[in-house]
Amino acid sequence: MTHSSTPPPERIPSKGVSQGTYTDTLERSTGRFASFAVAFAFVSIATGIFTTYGSVLKSSGPLGIWTWPIVIVGQLAVALLLGALAARIPVTGYAYQWVSRLANPILGWITGWISFTFLAIVAVAVDYTVAATVVPALFDFTGTALTSFLITAAILLLQGLLVAVSTKWTERVNNFAVSAELIGMVALVVLLFIVGVFTHKLSAGNLFSRGDIPAEGYWNFGTATAAGPWMLGFLLGAFTIVGFESAANLAEETKRPEVVVPRAMWQAVLASGVLGFLFLLVVTAAVNDPTALAESGTPIADVIRDILGSFVGTALLILVAIAIFACGLVIVMSGVRLTWAMSRDQRFPGWQALHKVSPRTKTPLNATIAMTTISAVILGVFSTSTDALFILFSAATLLPAVIYAITVALYIAKRRQLPQSAAFSLGRWEIPIIVVAVAWLVFALSLFRDASFRQPWLYVLVMVAIGAVYLGYLLITRGRDGLKMPELRSIDTELDQVSGARGVAEDVPQ
Template sequence: MSKANSGSATPLHSVRSNVHVDDLGITSILSNRGITINVDHEIDSDEAKILALGYKQEFKREFSLWSVFAVSFSVLGLLPSVAACFDYQQLVIGISPVPWILAIIFITSVALSMAEIASAFPTAAGTPYAVSQLAPKKYAPFFTWITCFSNWMCQITAAPSVDYSCASMMLALYAYNSSSYSPTTGHVYGLTTGIQVCHAIISSLPTKWLAWFNTAGTSVNMLFLVIVFVMILAGNKRDEINPGATKFNTNSQAWGLTNQTEYPSGLAMLMSFLGVIWAMSGYDSPFHLSEECTNASVAAPRAIVLTATCGGFIGWMFMLAISYTLYDLTAIADDVEGLGQPFVSYLSQILKKDLVNAAMAMTIISGFFMGCSCMLAASRVTYSYSRDGLFPGSRWWKKVSPLTQTPINAVWINFLLGQLLLLLMFAGDVAIGAIFSVGGIAGFVSFTMPTIFKIFFNRGFQRGPWHLGRWSTPIGLVSVAFVTTMIPVLCFPTVKGIDLTLDEMNWTSLVFFGPLLLVTIWFLVDARKWYHGPKSNIDEADFVYHSQDVLEGVENEKVNSNVYTKGSH
């Protein structure tokens, strides 16, 4: 044992394994500093990587590739998502599946680029951690800060928007079966709150139970999606329900565009991408669960790609069924039946009552599982950012329950924030609709930020075992161009000129850019003094520095000349 600079003896720690950070080929907050991390137990490659990234292994790795995919596919929730997004696609550009095809091509490019990033930085912090390592060093804290809050806004709006849609469908189904009932805003809020409470309780359970629950949820989602798809085609009775109608639409009717906005059709089609973007959101979930899955640097990116590609194709097939069977789009837009939910109105045009009830029941159950997965993913994001000291009260939100080994506090603060967001429904349909488009924009900003810096400001990016090879830059450029185009488009209202009133205004700009402006001011005024990006939560005593150079500017660092090797000491 050697003497430290202060002359005091440096204690030896019991060591069974050690991680030589610079030998793992990982760009992290600890790399290029000559650090070895001593660990008092045997570790595997997954724990070695998360330690090299600067974090302790606090969760059990009980998610497999399939269970991680199960969570992300459940978050995708294609059946309830398509049902919830009629307002943002069919009621904007019509029933054609063309917008879905085009949107999926670009959304998949975003997912592929993010998957490559996830392989290189397999941590629950997700894209902000990557930004901290890829952005120009001088500005990295600011861009990491912005990416964190953008991604966080995407996550905390997900569960409330899904649960709101689920509650709306439940009450619409009740109204469909009871002509004397008409849902009120208070009813929707109360039911949504009940669903949120259930999801918060479930998301607080141990990881093993969550893995089982989400696997079951994905199986249910897939099964119900297939059943409803078959019901729409095989159970189609629109020629009997609507006298004089044909059983299916012609090709020209099914594939034609019906512009229901005051903008040119091309712009209207871009606006309708919101329905696809929101329906497809969730493919980032494996990134945030990478600290809970085995072989994370491969499983997480594979799950991202599987979610985007499989979800995109299956969703398109479902849209195809709708385009050939929907009867009267105008009646749905005008809500002639007073149901308040377009998907229920659509089903009532083509299916007998018993089948409508069955299809909606399966859609609602799928939506319940989807909302639970959204809350689970959001809690991991809040936990990981609190671990870096991002939020006021971070010391509370980063706590991991010793009983369940899950971040229960993060779950419940997200629940409270979700309840506040849901108050927007009392300001009208357009106001509550902003949480859908905010989720789309916020997600896109956070998903694409590391790709921008990887392409244009590469600070020595070391790709992980899953990568795009020579296609990395071309695909990245396509994803960046798409996101840059879509951000302003998603802020457009569907009407303009004298028709644009407060009730018809798209409040996305205020709900997203307002908070983003506030956190920017917060950073410039105060946070820049103390926030420097992700920070390690590993005990300093477990670090061994192998170079005197890295000690400069580090307070209270102690030099230990012993070079630890694997084994007991």
């Protein structure tokens, strides 16, 4: 079918687990920019580049930045495939909902649990960055494990309070932060280029330098337990360009989600990719000593200060702090929505309380408390480790790759059975996009064979084991039939049914 000029209804009931429909209890008020801002804030190039640039200089040298365009192409392909699913299954819970319907409720539950595991730890990872690097640099003090723990806990609490109190204000704060990040990053690229050219501080040779990384074996794929030096550079983009699907986790709160959500996802990846690469090029060209810079806790800020002065360098740190706060805020909100969605299906521990929406705030208040508390516990577990930041970021890079691989594999297997959607279709580009996405995900997962990811893999296995225990409990108490999910349905059919139902209701005499 094709959409008429009449806008679709604001509320779209989705087929439910046992009753026939979900009760649409969340307000549908999220617009196009807010949806894009959610996806863009989660990706947050300011957060990702600021956090991992030094690691890339150590592992791959400045030449490692050229892995970024490849990551963008791969992740854009993944975003387009996930967008095709989001247009057809616009229900809060994203990968959990998609896999439950494409495969079966058991694999769907596992994917949902892995997604929750990712969101719980990445919230800590990004907030920990503010505490461990940004705040000490801003206020010129040496951070400790205790100060990092306390600052991170305070940020988590503030984010949790905002998400609990008001979705509208959460989106307003995020919209402001994303606008500031977009304007700030563009301004930095322009200023760095202009001032760098006039002061002769830009060197094109830096863009093709290995730093102090030996030439021998630099381009190798690596061994069974170690990735090659240049290959490790892919982690810069692999950590940064993730979370774009968070826009789909607010599908039931988004106006025209079948149109808005897929667009928000691929636009966030493309915008982040282009702007992020321009920033990487100009920053790397401005590096004076790559080897010395790699040892800094704030290498990006050091380069900015050298070219633009201490005032702009400090302004950058403030911008990064705002971007990281917004990133963590969106992650907490996305984790809350996933917890609420699984609880609504009676499939999350403590669902009896977590599926409720507060009549006063119109938010999943109990789910927000649970999400914030669990992230705080994870923070407590990792806060005593001297390598806490690396472990957190490594796990936060590994988990989305696993989630994307599961979802894309199922899309490939079930794509001919998917309901049609006039709002978003890949058309003749579907097969090329699938080829690119599969090649990228296979390569990305191969990077995590490196021995440095042993602890992140251990974390994943522990969390999966915890989830397996609860899944076993669900199967024993309810049986396989007790976990059934609704069939796949076309969003266009849903819209027609809602329009028809409203038309009938309007014709009934009062």
